[in-house]
Amino acid sequence: MDIASNPHTVEEIFKDYNSRRNAIVRALTYDVDEFYNLCDPEKENLCLYGHPNETWEVTLPAEEVPPELPEPALGINFARDGMNRRDWLSLVAVHTDSWLLSVAYYFGARLNRNERKRLFSLINDLPTVFEVVTERKPINKPSVDTGSKSRISTKRSSEGQAKSNQRLNDESYAEDDDEHGETLCGSCGGNYSADEFWIGCDICERWYHGKCVKITPAKAENIRQYKCPACSTKKGRP
Numbered sequence: 001m002d003i004a005s006n007p008h009t010v011e012e013i014f015k016d017y018n019s020r021r022n023a024i025v026r027a028l029t030y031d032v033d034e035f036y037n038l039c040d041p042e043k044e045n046l047c048l049y050g051h052p053n054e055t056w057e058v059t060l061p062a063e064e065v066p067p068e069l070p071e072p073a074l075g076i077n078f079a080r081d082g083m084n085r086r087d088w089l090s091l092v093a094v095h096t097d098s099w100l101l102s103v104a105y106y107f108g109a110r111l112n113r114n115e116r117k118r119l120f121s122l123i124n125d126l127p128t129v130f131e132v133v134t135e136r137k138p139i140n141k142p143s144v145d146t147g148s149k150s151r152i153s154t155k156r157s158s159e160g161q162a163k164s165n166q167r168l169n170d171e172s173y174a175e176d177d178d179e180h181g182e183t184l185c186g187s188c189g190g191n192y193s194a195d196e197f198w199i200g201c202d203i204c205e206r207w208y209h210g211k212c213v214k215i216t217p218a219k220a221e222n223i224r225q226y227k228c229p230a231c232s233t234k235k236g237r238p
Contacts, residue, residue, distance in 0.1 A: 006107075007107050008107070008110075010108075010111065010115050010118050010119045010122070013104055013107045013108050013111075013119055014104075014119060014122045014123065015052075016052045016103075016104070016107065017100055017103070017104045017123055018126070019050075019051070019052045019053065019054045020050035020051065020052060020054075020100055020103065021050065021100055021126065021129060022050075022054050023050035023051055023054045023055055023056040024048065024050040024056060024093075024096050024100070024129050025129055025132050025133075026054075026056060027048060027050075027056040027058075028089055028092065028093055028096075028129065028132075028133050029132065029133065031056070032089065035048070035056075035058065036080070036085070038058040039058060039076060039077035039080045040077060040080075041077050041078050041079075041080050041081050043077055044060060045060065045061065045074045045075040045077075045078075046058050046059065046060065046075065046076060046077040047059065047060070047061050047071060047072040047073065047074055047076065048072055048073075048076060048092060048096060049072060050096070050100070058077075061074055069103055069106060070099065070102040070103055070106055071099075072095065072096065072099040073092070073095035073096070073098075073099065076092050076095070079091065086134075089133055090130060090133055090134050093128075093129040093130040093132075093133040093134070094130050096129050097128045097129050097130055100129070101123070104119065104123060105119075121211060124197075124216055124217070125195075125196050125197045125210065125211065126195065126197075127197075127217065131217070183207055184207075185198075185207065185208050185209045185212055186201070186204075186206035186207060186208050186228060186230070187208050187209065187212035187213060187229075188209060188212050190209065192207070196209060196210075196211075197209070197210035197211070197216070197217055197220075198210060199213065199215050199220055199226055200226070201226055201227060201228035201230075201231055202225045202226050202227065203227050203228070203231040204228060204230065204231050206228060206230075208228060213228060213229060
């Protein structure tokens with residue numbers, strides 16, 4: 001069952017959340033065939049667990065009531081053969097996102113209001129498991145070209161699908177950091193970081209931390225043309 005973990009601070013809880021999330025993402029992407037085979041509909045009610053050491057496990061729920069931690073969705077294996085594989089994985093991802101949040105806020109029950117807000121902000125800066133599995137991450141990372149200033153829009157392509165370039169391992173994140181290290185947030189001036197949500201202005205082509213301009217990945221999905229605060233204030237000028 002779940003591996004012992006008892007985080008207390010915002011940073012510790014977020015680290016626990018991120019480790020469990022990484023494990024789940026691996027199960028539903030890189031290890032998907034192994035995960036699929038373990039979810040035999042002929043077996044009893046099975047759950048998908050992500051552990052704080054970044055391992056995942058398909059197993060029966062805890063026997064004690066109430067359990068030490070909130071439980072994942074029960075019986076994910078029963079629907080495996082009754083649905084399209086991609087749809088089934090998406091459904092598991094949605095329920096797992098809910099479980100990850102419930103575990104984080106179980107640990108964060110004693111946090112104050114500002115700490116809870118900061119915890120959610122850290123969590124919300126990451127793509128959800130559902131977004132990774134369905135490739136619906138709203139925007140790509142900033143693209144920096146020495147010859148011409150190339151960029152990736154928040155807008156969807158003509159086929160209606162969001163452009164995605166999700167990185168799922170540390171080596172890829174490191175490569176992104178090296179490639180885009182010169183990109184600075186137009187609001188706070190902070191350096192580009194691959195594990196943060198960024199959005200580009202369609203007018204001036206500057207890039208911003210989503211949190212600096214109060215844009216979340218969910219909001220970005222519905223923006224046809226994003227104008228940064230500076231460009232928005234210029235619209236009434238001659």
